[in-house]
Amino acid sequence: MPKIVDHQKQKEKVAQAVWKVILKSGIEKATVRNIAEEANLSVSTMRHYFTNQSELLYFSMELIIERMEERIKNRVQQFEGSPFDAAKRIVLFFIPSNEEEHMELQVWLSFNAKALSNNEMRKLIDKMYMDMYKGMEWALHILKESKWLKSEVDMKLEIDRLYGLVDGLAIHRILKPDILTPEDIEMIISHHLKELCKEEFENRV
Known part of the structure; x- marks a missing residue:
């Protein structure tokens, strides 16, 4: 009886091999041959799934986004506590807190450099940052709709400011992990x- 191959799982295995090569040797070494060796597959098998390096890198980027979005969906269902707790939890989704998330973001930063010369990859970079921006928007709207937010807050400005803060902290967590611990962040x-938040809610934070 012929062996049934789960092609999606095989492609994910290849994507994870891409991440490993990038982490060990940098994105310039993420060639089809090096990735095939890391995934323990022949180059011809690799070509069956991806016709060129760009397709391979694109799929690997998509998988990171999908994993991030899946984590968010799972965690949203576990919300407990005050509107402040919910808002903070959403914001912290976008800063790596464990080894797996740290690895994904480190690989993602390598993809950013490659995307400068690849329009299709650039679209995925834009999508990731738009997801982050929407997350900041969501967090502040939770506070606003729950009447916790100060009435004079400029929503657009504060969403932009929070977005910039989180993006900077996430990158800092990758580049200088010993300076800011997860607790510091x-x-x-x-x-x-x-x-x-309004002063009346300070003792509830």
Whole structure:
């Protein structure tokens, strides 16, 4: 009886091999041959799934986005506590908190450089950042709709400011992990969100 191959799982295996090659040797070494070797597949088998390097890198980027979005969906269902807790949790989704998320973001930063010369990859970069922006928007709207947000807050400005803060903290977490611990980052986010809330809610934060 012929062996049934799960082609989606095989493609995901290849994508994970892409990540490993990038982490070990950099994106310039993410050639079809090197990735095939990492995935323990022949180059001809690789060509069956991806006709060129661009297709392979594109799929690997898509998989990171899908995994991130799946984590968010799963965690949204576990919301407990106050509107402040919910808003903070959404914001922290976008900052790596464990080894797997750290690895994904590190690979993603390598993709950013490659995307400068590849329009299709650039679209995925834009999608990822738009997801992050919508996350910041969502977090602040939770506070606003729950009447926790100060009435004078400029929503557009504060969404932009929070987006910039989170993007910077996420990159800092990758480049200088020993300077800011996950606890430090959570404290920074809490402090930032607390400044946007009405005084009457401070003792509930």
